Amino acid sequence: MRIKEVYIDNSATTRPYPEVISEMSRVMDEEYGNPSSLHRRGSEGERILNTSRQVLADILGVKNNEVIFTSGGTESNNLAILGIARRNRRRGNHLVTTAIEHSSVLQAFNQLEKEGFEVTYLVPEKNGVIDPQKAVEALTSRTILVSIMHVNNEIGSIQPISRISKMLKAKNPAVIFHVDAVQSFTKFSLSPQQQGIDLLSMSAHKFHGPKGVGTLYIKDGIHLEPLNWGGGHEKGLRPGTENTPGIAGMALAAKISTADRRENMEKMNSLKEKLISSILTEHPWAQLNGPLEEEGAPHIFNISFPGLKGEIILHALEEYFIYVSTGSSCHSSAKEPSHVLRALGLNEEATEGAIRFSLSHLNTEEEMDYAASKINSVIAELANFHKITT
Ligand SMILES: Cc1ncc(COP(=O)(O)O)c(C=O)c1O
Missing domain, CATH: 3.90.1150.10 (Aspartate Aminotransferase, domain 1)
Structure with missing residues (x-):
């Protein structure tokens, strides 16, 4: 051959999977309504949001109101990190991440340093894995957020996120744990509840879906400050008319990728x-x-x-x-x-x-x-x- x-x-x-391309094209052609419109076309758009949200929630084993649609991994990471830090500033100004995160995480932390936060960057072992003990030792009484990626996008190292979360929360139950799962979602089985994850970032174009669309899981009860202001879309956390073709494509791609x-x-x-x-x-x-x-x-x-x-x-x-x-x-x-x-x-x-x-x-x-x-x-x-x- x-x-x-x-x-x-x-x-x-x-x-992108051919099925994803057809579904997105169908949505653009037939179900093009704005989900916020009150007429039938609007309801079709709203149904796309509801069913897609449910697909992603089911894969993660979470409630559908815990899933927010974004423009991709970069936005999910920024919303999680900047949103949590700015909203919880009263509780402390210390944050922890690793030296091997994607730039959308590292640059968000760099921005927070300019806003007066202190950031600890954990250095991995030679094999690219973070020692959970080092993460725990970095915690102080002022630490509000720890952000650690699941699978590294350059070397493929896998972080022991369940163990890290367990150890972090044993020392400081109030600490919020964010995971960038852009390279692992649909490949590894992820269960934020069982793994002690409070926020989880995903991006459709890494699992044969479209570019420019992603998801952020936010555990019920976790509050964050939005990055953008506008209509009340996505519980006010991510205003802007939803990308219904992209969201439909993302949900289908997630379904196909996780099936086998x-x-x-x-x-x-x-x-x-x-x-x-x-x-x-x-x-x-x-x-x-x-x-x-x-x-x-x-x-x-x-x-x-x-x-x-x-x-x-x-x-x-x-x-x-x-x-x-x-x-x-x-x-x-x-x-x-x-x-x-x-x-x-x-x-x-x-x-x-x-x-x-x-x-x-x-x-x-x-x-x-x-x-x-x-x-x-x-x-x-x-x-x-x-x-x-x-
Ligand atoms: C680990 C990781 N996080 C975040 C991103 C950013 O995702 P997006 O391209 O959807 O903005 C990428 C993309 O390469 C990534 O590999």
Whole structure:
């Protein structure tokens, strides 16, 4: 079979399911009403919101009034972090997060520092995992919020969020716990109630839904300050006419992605094993960054080719219609060294020569065989050209 392309940059974004595209097109064509309108067209829009909210609530095992629609992961993270900090300022001005969060979390905390908050940035172990004990030790009586991502978007490390939450709440029951689950929602089973999560961010385009739409779970009883002001949409927390086609597409994508969750995870795991073992066998001088192969998420891994430049490898692979990335999508355009790899203590050569591979259950064995052979020959050629002793 001829391979047309191998898209293994699924942490940047995924290709929407055909069913999602049809459903969004149908909603735009047939059910285009504004959910706030009082007539029949409005009721259709409102029904889309209600049924979609229920789908997402059911997947998380939460109440539908605990689910808010947003414009994606960035907005969900900003609303959660800025909203909680500003609303609870009277209780304290200390916040805790990690050094390896997505920029939409880190920049929100940077903004809060400018507003007078103090932020502790936890540094992970070499495998990219935060020691729960360190999170607990960071807590003070003034800590109001802890924000820790579930799966890291650059190296695939998985944080022990249930354990962290349990230990945090044992020390300070009033602390609010936010989790950025943008890279894990629909892949890992998430249950905010059982896992002690107060706020959870998700983004549709990471699970074969549309871009520009996401969800924030907010536990009943948790209050936050909105970022925007306008009509009373989404309980006043996120005003603006709702993106009904996007929301319908997101709910459908979540339904499809979670239906075969286990099989999808097993498939990605075996594709990941295949690709890693082929690359590391052929190029033993390359290094797997972050978690050990069996400890990381099945869909994200990061390999450094010290001495080579990630960007050159990326463009060389593009010639073969193989799409990867050099880090998170924002870093690749900013051309800044990855803050995640630096937090792991990698040297400059390893950081500059890093490639992130991120898989989807829609990738195939044949694609991995093709990708492995092209990646191996591209790396061999570049290593030879740069006279890297392997
Ligand atoms: C871990 C993580 N959080 C948040 C985001 C931002 O999501 P969005 O692109 O929907 O704004 C991303 C996107 O790459 C991500 O990987």
